[in-house]
Amino acid sequence: MPPRQPVPRNPDRTRRRILQAAIRLFAKHGFHAVSVDQIVGQARVNKRMVYHYFGSKDALFEAALSEVYKRIEEIEFHAVERGRSPREKLSRLLESYFEFLDVEPEFTRLLQWENLEKGRHLTKENHLLTKNPFLERFRAIVQDGVATGEFRADLDVTHLMIHFIGLCFIYHSNQFSLSQSLELDLGNAKVKERGLNQVLSLVFQGITNPSAPVSVLPTEAAV
Structure with a gap:
């Protein structure tokens, strides 16, 4: 019987397994309730690989x-x-937030845990987390809308970005408490669709230049 060939090492795959296991566990339990032993157990790797x-x-x-x-x-x-x-670009953005938060619940949970920690992992000098790259693209889109007379000229773009995120995020971050208190199942696709449609209406009624020609929302035009 020929000798067993050693399994080739794949550093990228090992790192990815550790990271995916950490995301799942941290999202579910938070930073303090998860140990390195639990992470390596789920990732099925040697503990020293985490530190490596x-x-x-x-x-x-x-x-x-x-x-x-x-x-x-x-x-x-x-x-x-x-x-x-x-x-239409901003409409697609709002729709994408609803879709993303549906399929990536770990994003919402990790951010909630980090906010409970008062953002201590986000204040490191060398951290890579920033909204600046997309904020500049968002700003350019809004400015294009202002230049064409489609959007109001007095918009605060940074706060508008916060409003975009918040209006979508609340459906997932507070899904269970709102579902109970309002007797409305926010996990239901039809309920979220109605919510998205109202978010679109509220946003565009708020940012549209009152003197601009009346136009149909992109989602309505596609129906």
């Missing part, structure tokens, strides 16, 4: 945050490129 690739549990949590931020940043840029006019 990440250095510490804190650095691993920062990497988990960075990873989920990259995921949403990718869909943000992709979403606005699917639109033609500034109005």
Whole structure:
């Protein structure tokens, strides 16, 4: 019987397994309730690999945050490129937030845990988490809309970005408490669709230049 060939090492795959296990566990239990032993047990790797690739549990949590931020940043840029006019680009963005938060619940949970920690992992000098790359693209879209007379000229772009995120995020961050208190199942696709449609209406009624010609929302035009 020929001798067994050693399994070739794949550093990228090992690092990815550790990171994915950390994201799942941190999202479910938070930073303090998860041990490195639990992470390596789920990732099925040697414990020293965590320290080899990440250095510490804190650095691993920062990497988990960075990873989920990259995921949403990718869909943000992709979403606005699917639109033609500034109005349609921002409409696609709001739709993409609802879709992303549905399929990536770990993003919402990790951010909630980090906010309970008062953002201590986001205040590191070398952290990679920032909304600046997409904020500049968002600003350019809004400015295009202002230049064409489609949007109001007095918009605060940074606060508008916060409003975009908040109006979508609340459906997932407070899903269970709102479902109970309002007797409305926010996990239901039809309920979220109605919510998205109202978010679109509220946003565009608020940012549209009152003197601009009346136009149909992109979602309505597609029906």
